[in-house]
Amino acid sequence: MAKTKGQVIAHLAEKTATTKKLATTFLDEFVGLAYKEAKNSFTIPGLGKLVLVNRKARMGRNPATGATIKIPAKKVVKFRVAKACKDAVLGAKKK
Secondary structure (H helix, E strand, O other): OOOOHHHHHHHHHHHHOOOHHHHHHHHHHHHHHHHHHHHHOEEEOOOEEEEEEEEOOEEEEOOOOOOEEEEOOEEEEEEEEOHHHHHHHHOOOOO
16 A cells, blocks of 8 residues: 555554645654664564674676676665564564
């Protein structure tokens, strides 16, 4: 249902009985906080966690030519999905 920022804001404003302007401000501030705190890991309870990960240098292959290339080490941002979110979206695993 809510796929664009405008649709998300409209849904939040409707469900919380606030204005779209207030919902936009909240969403922008929340996202800004997530960006700022991601280097220390930022948890969204029930949804997941943003974490900064150091990726090692490795050897790769150019798909066009097949030549081997060295891929340098770098930092990347990853999102780890919480178990509660997985269970809600995929259904709880049966044992």
